[in-house]
Amino acid sequence: MTRYYLPAAIFGLLLAFWFSPDVQEIAAGVAIFLFGMLMLEDGFKLLGGGTLESVLEKATASTPRAISFGVLSTTLLQSSSLVSIVTISFLSAGLISLIGGVGIIFGANIGTTTGAWLVAGLGLKVNIAAYAMPMIAISVILVFQKAKALRGIGYALAGLGFLFLGIHYMKEGFDAFKDQIDLTRFALSGLLGLFVYSLIGTAATVVMQSSHATMVLILTALAAGQISYENALALAIGANIGTTITAIIGSLGANFQGKRLALAHLIFNMATAIVALLLIVPLREAVDWISDMVGIDPDDYAMKLAVFHTIFNVLGVALMLPTLGRLIPFLETRIPEPVPDVSRPRYLNEAVDEFPQTLEIALRKEVSHLYDNATELILHGLNLHRDQIFAAEDVAALVRKSRRPLELDLTEAYERRVKTLYSGIVEFTSRVGDKQVAPDIAERIFAHRDVASNIVQAVKSIKHLRKNVLRYTVRPQGVTTELYDDLRTQIARIAIEIKKLSLAEPEDRSALWLDQERARIEEDARSTTNRVGALIRKGELSPAAATSFMNDSGYAYDAMRDLIEAARSYYIERDSAMAEVERILSLDEEELNEAMTSKRPLEGAETDTRST
Known part of the structure; x- marks a missing residue:
């Protein structure tokens, strides 16, 4: 199955390009955005010089501190995937406890909502491409410097520039696409729409390996009027489910502790998604009430989607926190610690290589x-x-x-x-x-x-x-x-x-x-x-x-x-x-x-x- 995945994906893209040149701009925007995320991650790794890892080791003394660290680190890095991989790596090496790792994952889910706010509040209202070009130009000079700190700043600056540029091309692509094909014809209402578009959001995140990229795609499509607000909510819920795939893949090379954390991530995101789907009506009403209270325009659906994304992630953490006392024993029972084999390495695995x-x-x-x-x-x-x-x-x-x-x-x-x-x-x-x-x-x-x-x-x-x-x-x-x-x-x-x-x-x-x-x-x-x-x-x-x-x-x-x-x-x-x-x-x-x-x-x- 895996051997056919890449050729099928490339063929599908080429076919889409043939039917609509504007799809190229959207696809290029997604690719540039993902490339920007990779450069941003590399920049923080160079710039941090181990700072992220050192802080992570000390940030799990209590569950509130672990959650706070998850929120802060994901906000700074704009990558819950990177935070998840770092957490699995440290957990596999025995540096943090399982409950501390779960707390970080909870916080990372809240921190990932800041990306939606940045795109909805800034990326769709300002010509950010004008800022992207100078950032990329300056970053090239810094990347070629010998000093590690300067190279780290260069990579981070280039990452931000490519993020902005990717958002710009996605927005432009959807605006042009709107004149050719009206995707709102495929909108589905009711329970069927929630179910189908949740699956689409999950699949898109699995393919792109980034819920941030999926959310940007959803927001730009929503701003261009290519999808309905109701379907956008379902897509956002699906993106939260799909983001667990990164942790699952990262845990494949980890020990039993890393696999426990990946399972906790899956349980948390699935439970949060189910609650959001069941409470979709009261959540929409809550979004309208909060939007009116903070002065968000009733027709500014991109900002309202950012509000929804935040509400249901915070709600998920609030619901799951009281269950931690039962969740940890369940994880330990479901994935038991293997009987130690003194003849095989215990700590050297792919997860700690990162x-x-x-x-x-x-x-x-x-x-x-x-x-x-x-x-x-x-x-x-x-x-x-x-x-x-x-x-x-x-x-x-x-x-x-x-x-x-x-x-x-x-x-x-x-x-x-x-x-x-x-x-x-x-x-x-x-x-x-x-x-x-x-x-x-x-x-x-x-x-x-x-x-x-x-x-x-x-x-x-x-x-x-x-x-x-x-x-x-x-x-x-x-x-x-x-x-x-x-x-x-x-x-x-x-x-x-x-x-x-x-x-x-x-x-x-x-x-x-x-x-x-x-x-x-x-x-x-x-x-x-x-x-x-x-x-x-x-x-x-x-x-x-x-x-x-x-x-x-x-x-x-x-x-x-x-x-x-x-x-x-x-x-x-x-x-x-x-x-x-x-x-x-x-x-x-x-x-x-x-x-x-x-x-x-x-x-x-x-x-x-x-x-x-």
């Missing part, structure tokens, strides 16, 4: 998910239960007691629970280069990818340890078992400390601790080397067993280094005021290298070979 803020935060959460999987595999690979280790008061004693081998195919578990996630993270970050992402955000995104790489390397190191851990720690075998128990204890201790770091408040996290741990790792590595040398000299450890253990200890200390480096990049905020102080006080790389090179060489063992 905006830099959600890109970064979703990736950060996915890296945390990867670390959770990796920590479990690392500890289980050492025959240690993660929950017991994190709850233990004496880690060394717990390690000495942990002799029972855990049923684990570490290679298979690595492929399923670590490599799959890491591949998703790498693929996700590779798409950043195709997007207009600020350098600082791109830098943090690539830093998260490096954190994931450190985590994966730590798991790979433990894979090398697994064989001899099973060999020497399931049954006590004297000094060799003690050496492997020490390695297990040190790795478990690092995992515990990183867990504490994750639970600490951001302002309480310090890079100094990580430097101390890194120095301690190097000291432990040197002590282990010296201890093994002493055991060889005493005859308590054979050179062959020593070589095997030193290879394994190399993997163990590499794993600890990778975990420490991952924790440093992930948890320590380098933009805080304390970061510079910590940088001065912390150990630098030269000091760490000095600590590493000061260790004595192992006597009687090859320490640079990693084969077991």
Whole structure:
């Protein structure tokens, strides 16, 4: 069906152009208007530099604030579709709650009515094409500037210019069209007219993907006398239903939360439309009363349509707000949260790809998910239960007691629970280069990818340890078992400390601790080397067993280094005021290298070979 849609649409337009050249002007007006909306959206994205996303994250503390944000943002952007997509993106990334997202959608429906007021009050009464041309001309100069803010202003200015120009051509097209064909001959009254024209309004919005464009088309046609006022009301109701298609399409690549929001949008707009259709007579009377009260001419049907559009959207919000307590549980029941699959990405989906803020935060959460999987595999690979280790008061004693081998195919578990996630993270970050992402955000995104790489390397190191851990720690075998128990204890201790770091408040996290741990790792590595040398000299450890253990200890200390480096990049905020102080006080790389090179060489063992 989809493959025939585009050719059919083009053929239909060409056929209409053949029968009436004036249709070309109307169609061109719609196209220019839609192009203007796209440029306006791009301009605000550049100009905002993430401002919209940042405000959205803070604007959902309460339902009234969420609704207010929906009204304000849609009024400024003149695109409820963009606000819906941003909201779905943030909801999918877990930055806002479902009830906050629903509140924004409610507000966006009210905010979209401002477009009708602007067109009816200004666009149809003033020669706005005269303003459009200078705006477009100036915008071209700004678009080619290097400064991001100037380019954003240029795109926004061009968007407004094309919006005005599109409205002008639609108006001119309908005025000329009126002299050839009188569309009012197709007017339908009564319930049939309401039903048919509501469907037409829905279909038009689905095709154009913009209720704003549909409303402009309705207003210009109404002003030119090509449709009746009654049918225009039905078209406006249908446009409100059709606008949900954008949210539905946007939710296809989202997680379950995004799909819940799209369903809420559909329910809200459908309920509002049904109420408007049932109460069409009292609503018309209310429009007449309000129009008389504010001084709108009785024959100014375009302005009266704007009043109607506002009334029924505000009425819809007023009716739906008391049902929020039931709507949210219904959405959660209708679209349940799927059982988490630890082997698949949870947060990386197409919906969060749209905006830099959600890109970064979703990736950060996915890296945390990867670390959770990796920590479990690392500890289980050492025959240690993660929950017991994190709850233990004496880690060394717990390690000495942990002799029972855990049923684990570490290679298979690595492929399923670590490599799959890491591949998703790498693929996700590779798409950043195709997007207009600020350098600082791109830098943090690539830093998260490096954190994931450190985590994966730590798991790979433990894979090398697994064989001899099973060999020497399931049954006590004297000094060799003690050496492997020490390695297990040190790795478990690092995992515990990183867990504490994750639970600490951001302002309480310090890079100094990580430097101390890194120095301690190097000291432990040197002590282990010296201890093994002493055991060889005493005859308590054979050179062959020593070589095997030193290879394994190399993997163990590499794993600890990778975990420490991952924790440093992930948890320590380098933009805080304390970061510079910590940088001065912390150990630098030269000091760490000095600590590493000061260790004595192992006597009687090859320490640079990693084969077991």
